Every structure is written in C-alpha cells, then in structure tokens.
C-alpha cells in the first residue's frame with residue numbers, strides 16, 4: 001500500500017511538470033510575441049511593457065521553482081485534498097482547476113497551522129520530498145485522531161522534515177523555508193498589518209527567513225501595487241545580501257532590490273570606512289539641522305559690497321540689498337537649488353531698480369522718466385551681464401550634494417569641536433555613513449531642473465526631427481519604387497504613407513518608452529523612488545540619519561523591521577523601536593517576537609548565553625529547538641594560527657561550511673596558515689572555509705564555527721559570533737578569556 005502512495009505522488013508530480021512544461025513553452029512564445037512591434041500610441045506601448053514584464057516574470061518564476069515545485073499536501077476531513085507548492089499552477093480545463101496551490105493562498109494556510117488540537121478541517125498533512133522531478137520521501141501527520149487509515153509514511157513526532165532541514169549541510173546560501181514554516185512564523189508572515197511591523201527575536205529564531213517570506217507573501221497578496229513599486233531589502237553588508245539573495249527568486253519573486261546602506265545613493269559607491277565615533281556622529285539626528293545650517297551658510301551676503309560693472313558704470317551691491325533678496329527667497333521655503341531661480345529674479349529686480357533710478361530719475365522732481373519697456377530692456381541687459389551672474393553664483397551658488405558634503409566634511413561647522421574632529425576628512429572614499437548625509441543634502445538642495453528640462457525638450461525635438469527624416473526617406477523611397485511600376489495602384493500611396501502608420505512624434509515617444517528595466521532596476525537608479533515595501537534586516541544597527549533616508553524611500557510607511565537589540569554592535573544606533581519609529585508613525589506599529597532558536601543547538605546556546613547574561617543577569621536566550629549531544633570546546637594555544645589550522649582540519653565536515661571568526665588584526669597570519677582562505681575584501685561564503693571578523697558574521701550561519709581570541713570582541717559581537725553554528729563550535733585563545741566565558745561552568749564545555 002505504501003509503495004502505491006509513493007507511486008501516486010510520483011504520477012501527480014509527473015502530471016504537474018508536464019503542465020509546467022506546456023506553460024513554460026507558452027510563456028516563452030508569448031514573450032516573443034509581446035516583444036514584437038505593437039500598434040500606435042502610448043497606451044499600446046505601456047501594455048506591451050506590462051505584458052513583457054508579466055511574461056518574463058512568469059518564465060523566471062517557472063525556471064526558479066523547477067525541481068522543487070511541490071512540497072506538501074493536505075487531505076480534508078470533508079474529502080478531497082490539495083497539493084501545495086512554491087507557486088500556483090492551474091490545469092488546462094475550462095474551469096482552470098487548481099493543480100497546485102500557492103503556499104501563500106488562504107487554502108494552504110492549514111498546512112502551516114493545523115494541529116491535532118485544532119485540525120482546521122484536515123485529516124492529514126503530508127510533506128513531500130523531491131529530488132528534481134522524483135519523489136524521494138513522504139512524511140505524514142495524522143490530524144484527525146478518529147481516522148484509522150494509515151499510509152505507512154507516518155511521522156509520529158511531526159518534525160522529521162524540519163529537523164532534517166535544520167541539520168542539513170549549509171551551502172553558503174540561505175534557502176527558503178516554505179516547506180516547514182512554523183505556526184508562530186506563519187502568523188508574522190501573513191500579518192494583515194500594512195504599516196510598520198517589527199520582528200524581534202534572539203539569534204537563529206528565523207527573523208530573516210520570516211521577513212523574506214513576508215515579502216513574498218505581500219508580493220502575492222498585493223501584486224498589483226507592489227510589483228510596480230518594488231520591494232527594497234536593506235541588509236548590513238554585501239556578503240549578507242549575497243547570502244539571502246536567492247531566497248525570493250527561489251520563490252518565484254524577482255521584484256526585489258537588495259542593498260546595503262552604502263548602496264542607497266545612486267551613483268555613489270561607499271567603499272570607505274569610518275571610525276565607530278565618526279559613524280556615530282554622522283548618524284546623529286541633529287546632523288539634519290547641522291546640514292540645513294551648512295546650506296544656509298552657502299547663501300552668503302556681500303562683505304561689504306560686490307561691485308558689478310554695467311554699462312560703463314559700477315553697481316554696488318551691498319549686504320543690505322542682497323539680504324532683502326535672500327530673505328524673500330528663503331521665505332518661499334523651497335530647497336536651495338530650486339529656490340535659486342527666485343533669488344535670480346529678486347536680485348535682477350534689485351539691480352534693475354538701481355540702474356533705473358540712476359539713469360531715469362528726473363533731476364527736477366525726482367520722478368522716474370522710464371516707461372515699462374525701458375525697464376524690461378534694462379533687466380534684459382543686466383541678464384546678459386556676466387558680472388551679474390558671477391554675483392548670483394557667489395551669493396546663491398548651485399550646489400550638488402557631493403560638493404556640499406565634501407565641503408562640510410573638510411570643515412565641519414555647527415558641531416562641537418570633538419565631533420567635528422572625529423568626522424573631519426579632506427580626501428578619501430565615501431563611507432556608508434556618508435550616504436544618509438548625501439541623501440539629506442539632496443533633499444535640502446533639491447534639483448534645479450530648468451537646464452535638464454530644456455535639454456530634454458531639445459533632445460525630444462532632435463529625435464522628432466530625426467524620426468521625421470527617417471520617415472520621409474522611407475516614404476520617398478517606397479513611393480519611388482512604386483513609381484517605377486507600370487501600373488501604380490491608386491491606393492498605393494495611401495497604403496504606403498508612413499505618416500499614416502506612425503507619425504514622427506509617436507516614434508520619438510516610442511523610443512522613450514522603450515525601457516524594459518524591471519521596477520527593481522529602475523528603483524536602483526532613482527534616488528527619489530518610493531518603494532511599495534521595505535524590509536530592514538539588522539534594523540537595530542541603523543542610525544537616526546539612516547532612518548530618515550529609508551522613511552523618505554517609503555512614504556506609505558509599509559515596512560518590516562528585523563532585529564535583535566542584544567546583537568547591536570554599532571555605536572550610535574537608535575536603541576529602542578519606539579524611539580526609532582516615533583517620529584514617523586508615532587505608536588502605530590506592531591511588535592512581534594520569535595522565541596525558538598532553529599539554528600543553534602542547545603549545547604552551544606548554553607555557552608553563548610553567558611555573554612549577554614554577564615551584563616544582564618536575567619537575560620533569557622531563545623530556546624533551541626534541538627540538541628546535538630555535542631558540546632562546544634575550548635582550547636588555549638601559544639601558536640594560535642597553527643592551532644586554528646589544526647582545528648579546521650579536524651572539524652571540517654565532508655559537506656558544509658566552516659567559519660573562522662577572528663579579530664581583523666589576526667586575519668593575515670591566519671590566512672597564511674589556512675589553505676584556500678582569502679583575507680580581506682568581501683568573503684565568498686560558498687567556499688568550504690571562510691575567515692570573517694565578527695561584524696561580517698552578522699546574520700550568517702555555518703555548520704562549524706571557530707571563534708578566535710574572544711577577549712578582543714565587544715560583548716554583542718561575541719554573542720553574534722558564538723551563535724553562528726548549526727552543528728559545532730570551538731573557541732581558541734591565547735589571551736585570557738573574557739570574564740563572561742570564564743563564568744561558564746566547566747561542564748558546559750566538551751571535556752579535554
């Protein structure tokens with residue numbers, strides 16, 4: 001009987017893939033069709049773009065989930081069953097009957113929530129394991145206790161599939177968890193709250209996994225809205241983004257942009273680093289005011305006068321007159337560069353009045369003899385005087401964010417001396433902490449887009465002229481061809497009129513519209529893009545200035561924030577969720593917690609928890625879902641690199657990954673002793689052995705972790721480092737151990 005069960009499932013999977021192959025073929029065909037030229041008009045072009053995006057999305061989704069399409073099945077007490085998969089697939093019948101239910105659909109929900117106590121209408125839950133297109137295992141849970149039917153694949157504990165996933169060798173890339181989402185996680189993933197949702201929990205509680213699956217869920221639930229606006233995921237470093245970057249594509253979702261803080265200002269690569277103190281100062285909320293003052297400083301006054309040569313005369317612009325123009329301009333409350341147009345106008349008016357007064361005043365009664373056309377002429381002449389423009393540039397210069405911040409960092413004004421000294425920099429690369437400053441500056445400055453608008457219009461005119469030329473040539477040549485024929489069809493000229501098919505302006509517009517970039521790609525290039533949803537991982541690390549930037553990118557305030565205050569390492573991070581969120585959403589946000597540690601075995605957690613407990617005796621770590629029976633070990637060594645090399649050789653699993661987490665200054669000697677290990681740059685997490693500093697280890701996990709010289713880590717960094725292993729942990733040191741680890745009872749370490 002049991003073999004029959006397996007055969008039945010295999011038959012189903014075969015049918016499913018046959019259908020997928022048909023769908024894939026059709027999607028490829030219709031994509032080719034959608035890419036072909038379309039009819040006239042913007043609407044048609046727009047529809048074409050939408051069709052292309054949809055069909056390439058469907059193709060990408062089908063490709064991505066191939067090989068792992070179906071993973072579960074629920075049998076209903078009322079009869080019937082549903083297969084559950086990474087995406088939904090419908091049969092090719094008139095009713096389009098669902099063959100496979102998307103895991104995010106409401107019908108699939110009992111798969112994640114049903115228990116023996118609350119079976120939610122289920123008789124049985126089945127986990128299917130497949131390799132490629134072959135079913136390799138089944139695990140059944142009976143949920144209706146009165147049901148006596150047995151399949152022979154019963155899993156009495158109900159967690160064999162979960163434990164197998166948790167125990168499997170790591171690959172250096174995070175996988176999705178759709179097959180084994182736990183009830184507490186499902187509630188967060190599907191939380192109906194549309195605004196800010198905070199997901200808090202200790203190490204390994206699945207915060208990152210949950211946030212990513214929530215993004216997939218939201219993209220499914222609100223596809224119309226979110227696919228257009230894209231979802232942004234912000235993570236602490238590029239290695240982490242590489243680590244989590246395959247989860248959403250594997251779920252068929254591609255409308256997502258992953259970025260670190262340093263990548264959030266288009267056109268800037270933030271490759272520099274700051275001292276912790278400098279990063280903290282740059283991240284402080286008061287920097288917004290400081291930068292506003294720095295902009296105001298650039299709106300200067302003549303000291304004491306600017307002499308402008310005009311019409312063989314000298315105009316003396318003094319501080320008083322310039323101040324009037326400046327105050328009037330400032331009163332508009334516009335960003336600096338946008339306001340410049342108004343300053344130009346005010347200043348030209350002031351100078352026009354000066355000239356008019358000088359040349360037009362009646363010497364007898366003091367009245368002005370000039371008429372309005374004279375005044376206009378004076379103003380026009382002043383507008384052509386380079387001296388006038390030099391004065392305007394001096395008093396209200398057009399500024400770029402880069403210029404403003406470069407000048408500010410070279411000579412930081414409006415800050416206490418110590419803070420100014422901490423951030424002073426006259427050369428060097430941009431740093432991630434500069435990015436929120438650049439963004440703030442871009443907001444304060446705005447863009448004077450007059451020139452751009454004019455250039456765009458000139459460009460459009462040029463393209464219209466070009467398109468007109470192309471059409472004229474084709475029109476003329478076709479006509480010529482036909483004139484050669486003996487009998488020229490009366491209607492031929494009309495049939496061939498290119499102008500009838502598409503006029504030049506439309507052709508030019510079509511070039512403009514021909515932008516097949518996805519929403520995520522467009523978003524990456526656009527500083528002012530408003531994302532549909534933002535997920536921030538390690539959110540506890542961000543500074544107030546970074547929050548300002550992110551909130552600007554998400555005017556709807558639809559955010560998922562993931563973090564663990566106990567793992568905060570950044571100086572100057574905001575600290576409490578309420579404090580972070582109050583300025584943007586007051587108290588309208590939801591706080592959720594995850595309490596089970598899926599990553600770190602109990603034996604390792606017993607040791608790791610000593611670190612936060614040293615500062616907070618009441619500290620309770622999340623509860624590990626499993627124990628491995630293997631205790632972490634502790635080793636003192638004089639020659640640390642040799643000891644680490646030996647430990648790597650001993651511990652290295654046949655499959656899976658080892659991380660050596662060591663302070664940066666030990667990386668060079670360690671790398672020399674460890675074969676195939678690179679030092680510096682972004683770590684390649686897919687290599688069998690990687691060398692990391694504790695900050696780089698954030699959010700990651702490995703089968704085996706070796707922590708080197710723990711006394712040199714800050715407490716939260718050490719906690720992070722000790723909680724990265726899924727199987728085994730070793731600690732090596734030459735310096736004395738930090739107090740927290742000295743407190744660990746001897747029995748919690750492995751013997752010897």
Ligand SMILES: Nc1ncnc2c1ncn2[C@@H]1O[C@H](COP(=O)(O)OP(=O)(O)OP(=O)(O)O)[C@@H](O)[C@H]1O
Pocket residue numbers: 162165166174175176177180181182185201202203204205206207208209210564567598599698699700701723
């Ligand atoms: N329901 C689940 N099924 C299978 N694996 C799970 C489940 N939940 C979490 N995991 C796994 O547990 C590990 C830890 O998850 P994740 O990295 O999301 O935790 P985290 O809370 O973000 O951790 P940290 O704060 O320490 O970085 C991952 O390998 C993840 O795939």
